[in-house]
Amino acid sequence: MTIASANQIALGRLTGAEPILIDCGPARTVMGLTGRTVLHAGPPLGWETACETMKAAILCAIRYEGWAADDAEALDLLVKGEVEIAPCHAAGAAGPMTGMVTPSMPVFLVEERRSGGRAFATVNEGLGKVLRFGANDPSVIERLRWIEGEAGPLLGAAIQASGGIDLRALMAQALRMGDEMHQRNIAASSLLARLLMPHLARAGKDQDALARVAEFMAGNDQFFLNLAMAAGKASADPCLDVAGSTVVATMARNGTDFGIRVAGLGDRWFTAPVNTPQGLYFPGFGPEDANPDIGDSAIIETIGLGGFAMAASPAVAAFVGAGGFRQAVAVTEEMAEICVGEHPRFRIPALDDRGSPVGIDVRKVVETGITPLINTGIAGRRPGTGQIGAGVVRAPLACFEQALEALAAAR
Amino acid sequence: MTIASANQIALGRLTGAEPILIDCGPARTVMGLTGRTVLHAGPPLGWETACETMKAAILCAIRYEGWAADDAEALDLLVKGEVEIAPCHAAGAAGPMTGMVTPSMPVFLVEERRSGGRAFATVNEGLGKVLRFGANDPSVIERLRWIEGEAGPLLGAAIQASGGIDLRALMAQALRMGDEMHQRNIAASSLLARLLMPHLARAGKDQDALARVAEFMAGNDQFFLNLAMAAGKASADPCLDVAGSTVVATMARNGTDFGIRVAGLGDRWFTAPVNTPQGLYFPGFGPEDANPDIGDSAIIETIGLGGFAMAASPAVAAFVGAGGFRQAVAVTEEMAEICVGEHPRFRIPALDDRGSPVGIDVRKVVETGITPLINTGIAGRRPGTGQIGAGVVRAPLACFEQALEALAAAR
Numbered sequence: 001m002t003i004a005s006a007n008q009i010a011l012g013r014l015t016g017a018e019p020i021l022i023d024c025g026p027a028r029t030v031m032g033l034t035g036r037t038v039l040h041a042g043p044p045l046g047w048e049t050a051c052e053t054m055k056a057a058i059l060c061a062i063r064y065e066g067w068a069a070d071d072a073e074a075l076d077l078l079v080k081g082e083v084e085i086a087p088c089h090a091a092g093a094a095g096p097m098t099g100m101v102t103p104s105m106p107v108f109l110v111e112e113r114r115s116g117g118r119a120f121a122t123v124n125e126g127l128g129k130v131l132r133f134g135a136n137d138p139s140v141i142e143r144l145r146w147i148e149g150e151a152g153p154l155l156g157a158a159i160q161a162s163g164g165i166d167l168r169a170l171m172a173q174a175l176r177m178g179d180e181m182h183q184r185n186i187a188a189s190s191l192l193a194r195l196l197m198p199h200l201a202r203a204g205k206d207q208d209a210l211a212r213v214a215e216f217m218a219g220n221d222q223f224f225l226n227l228a229m230a231a232g233k234a235s236a237d238p239c240l241d242v243a244g245s246t247v248v249a250t251m252a253r254n255g256t257d258f259g260i261r262v263a264g265l266g267d268r269w270f271t272a273p274v275n276t277p278q279g280l281y282f283p284g285f286g287p288e289d290a291n292p293d294i295g296d297s298a299i300i301e302t303i304g305l306g307g308f309a310m311a312a313s314p315a316v317a318a319f320v321g322a323g324g325f326r327q328a329v330a331v332t333e334e335m336a337e338i339c340v341g342e343h344p345r346f347r348i349p350a351l352d353d354r355g356s357p358v359g360i361d362v363r364k365v366v367e368t369g370i371t372p373l374i375n376t377g378i379a380g381r382r383p384g385t386g387q388i389g390a391g392v393v394r395a396p397l398a399c400f401e402q403a404l405e406a407l408a409a410a411r
Numbered sequence: 412m413t414i415a416s417a418n419q420i421a422l423g424r425l426t427g428a429e430p431i432l433i434d435c436g437p438a439r440t441v442m443g444l445t446g447r448t449v450l451h452a453g454p455p456l457g458w459e460t461a462c463e464t465m466k467a468a469i470l471c472a473i474r475y476e477g478w479a480a481d482d483a484e485a486l487d488l489l490v491k492g493e494v495e496i497a498p499c500h501a502a503g504a505a506g507p508m509t510g511m512v513t514p515s516m517p518v519f520l521v522e523e524r525r526s527g528g529r530a531f532a533t534v535n536e537g538l539g540k541v542l543r544f545g546a547n548d549p550s551v552i553e554r555l556r557w558i559e560g561e562a563g564p565l566l567g568a569a570i571q572a573s574g575g576i577d578l579r580a581l582m583a584q585a586l587r588m589g590d591e592m593h594q595r596n597i598a599a600s601s602l603l604a605r606l607l608m609p610h611l612a613r614a615g616k617d618q619d620a621l622a623r624v625a626e627f628m629a630g631n632d633q634f635f636l637n638l639a640m641a642a643g644k645a646s647a648d649p650c651l652d653v654a655g656s657t658v659v660a661t662m663a664r665n666g667t668d669f670g671i672r673v674a675g676l677g678d679r680w681f682t683a684p685v686n687t688p689q690g691l692y693f694p695g696f697g698p699e700d701a702n703p704d705i706g707d708s709a710i711i712e713t714i715g716l717g718g719f720a721m722a723a724s725p726a727v728a729a730f731v732g733a734g735g736f737r738q739a740v741a742v743t744e745e746m747a748e749i750c751v752g753e754h755p756r757f758r759i760p761a762l763d764d765r766g767s768p769v770g771i772d773v774r775k776v777v778e779t780g781i782t783p784l785i786n787t788g789i790a791g792r793r794p795g796t797g798q799i800g801a802g803v804v805r806a807p808l809a810c811f812e813q814a815l816e817a818l819a820a821a822r
Contacts, residue, residue: 187598193605194628197611207612211613314763325760325762349589350736
């Protein structure tokens with residue numbers, strides 16, 4: 001089979017995927033995450049090489065689980081190997097920023113109907129001091145416990161009652177409403193809230209609990225982000241066994257390394273040191289405070305959204321400091337140069353319904369030197385800070401060069 | 412005062428208005444609509460000159476109120492003068508399509524904070540066979556009674572509990588999400604549903620009733636339309652006493668006549684026969700089935716949205732048969748030629764946040780011959796049919812010519 005044919009198969013799987021949200025429940029039960037394991041974003045990571053923000057989040061996650069009373073105890077468990085860390089992607093999940101997943105956290109379950117594959121993501125915590133951005137004070141743990149005890153179960157009951165929610169259709173609609181599903185999810189979050197509301201109403205025995213969950217959803221324009229990521233992983237994973245394909249199936253960052261996986265090469269990661277995002281900062285912060293690029297959320301660009309769909313979302317272009325409408329269109333056009341196709345469902349109204357560029361071709365990246373552009377939140381590099389801004393970042397070329405060599409060797 | 416100065420005052424009132432949704436309750440109580448009165452859309456209308464669709468709706472509204480058992484009895488009441496008909500605008504309301512408002516119908520109450528003025532609109536009935544499109548079978552009345560008995564009271568309690576909802580801010584956000592608030596309200600409807608959900612949860616003693624109202628809102632992408640109209644009227648009415656201004660403060664159609672009111676000339680209507688919309692039809696229908704232009708919803712174009720904001724909503728341009736993105740931008744640019752300004756809050760992302768054109772100047776319309784373009788639903792001309800499509804329609808030039816003469820005479 002030619003590379004072109006293999007790439008068409010990979011593209012067909014990626015864009016034909018039907019990710020359906022079917023449940024929300026504890027990671028322990030829903031994804032079988034047992035033992036003392038903390039999942040993190042990005043390619044595999046050794047504790048010693050983790051950035052401070054990632055370390056702070058891991059220690060906080062251990063405290064959240066009650067495995068340790070303080071950070072010193074938590075560190076001791078890690079050093080003794082009594083708590084393991086592993087990549088989200090290795091356990092079926094995709095996690096934003098630090099990407100923390102532990103057994104007690106509720107996770108959304110997304111099933112890809114064509115392949116039967118499954119992907120998982122936690123419930124987005126909202127803004128401010130949150131674990132995914134490396135915040136680690138008692139308020140972080142308190143919110144996680146509320147999600148575990150109240151929001152997760154209610155969301156799970158409502159999603160089950162809904163009979164499943166077609167995330168591809170919802171995302172296609174949200175794209176028409178100015179979301180690119182990475183830095184802007186207000187449409188997707190609102191559509192989902194409206195859709196779940198009747199089921200939440202029927203599931204909620206306790207009126208106040210229902211109101212709290214409704215408030216939590218109403219107060220978080222990025223609520224949908226984690227679902228977009230699970231949908232992305234569920235859509236991209238079926239490409240991982242298309243022999244000979246040069247299409248990128250995963251992009252992820254752990255704050256130290258950027259990693260990609262390629263359709264033709266299965267679970268193998270190709271990594272290079274991450275770049276640091278450039279963008280706009282919240283008052284009181286600047287580039288010197290920025291943590292290097294982090295999170296599994298680049299799965300969203302992998303399926304043709306995020307930076308690739310910038311033209312659909314000029315408001316994001318401004319928010320991440322990437323200019324006005326013309327510049328947003330230019331970004332989408334640039335990304336089209338490294339893709340093998342256009343998405344048949346994810347269409348951009350301001351481009352007369354042209355599909356979003358999708359299916360990053362390792363060969364095209366290396367030939368043109370154009371690396372994928374990713375819209376991203378920016379975490380503080382000082383542990384406990386949280387989010388300090390939003391911007392854009394480029395994937396490092398070296399990952400693609402290594403992958404291309406490996407693809408050549410495998411032929 | 413020069414005309415230019417007067418127009419700046421009118422524009423300032425129009426664009427500076429702060430319409431806040433503060434309640435929902437029976438028209439009898441909330442807007443003091445007592446006696447046997449049926450309000451209709453557009454300028455004043457005699458029964459004899461009403462189109463068949465309007466007549467069918469009025470007779471059905473009389474049956475809904477229980478004043479008559481059938482259409483013959485209802486007609487008898489009208490002929491004897493025992494039921495009156497009057498324009499919505501004369502009673503503080505704005506009604507879509509036929510515009511029916513009767514005392515028992517719940518209406519939203521929108522208060523304009525700067526002037527203290529108030530405007531009202533009914534709860535949008537949804538799609539299919541609905542009174543506003545002239546449908547008149549038992550299912551229409553059944554739905555109206557459910558709105559009266561269950562949805563209206565619950566919405567009223569939730570809105571009161573919310574402390575008021577800033578509709579201008581919500582509409583500005585929805586415009587950034589591809590709504591033009593006339594033929595497309597999916598963003599505004601979703602944002603409102605998400606925002607009201609916690610308050611609905613707290614207000615709803617009955618879990619099933621809450622679920623039904625949530626389903627009703629989730630199932631109607633045009634739920635927000637009536638609120639956009641009330642917000643439009645609340646924003647435009649304060650212009651009606653700006654002496655010397657040539658800015659249009661009202662555009663409305665009753666299915667027979669198109670009418671405008673102008674800032675400098677108060678309550679006086681200038682009318683001309685309506686045009687018939689051109690657009691796309693639902694399967695089984697065509698231009699020969701279309702009712703002439705009808706409804707108070709052109710208040711939305713009056714405040715710079717709808718057709719005037721077509722560039723923000725290329726999906727609508729396609730839906731109403733007005734072409735792709737370039738054509739959508741061209742419509743907005745054409746409308747800018749007849750407006751005195753740009754809206755400081757209603758900004759269009761794909762035009763690099765340029766404000767939507769607003770403040771239609773009667774002089775510019777007459778000078779250029781460019782008449783306002785209105786996005787509109789199309790009702791069937793055969794009574795009882797309901798909606799048959801959506802399209803665009805032009806305001807007739809003659810209204811503006813008459814108004815210009817009257818303005819000249821008044822100086």
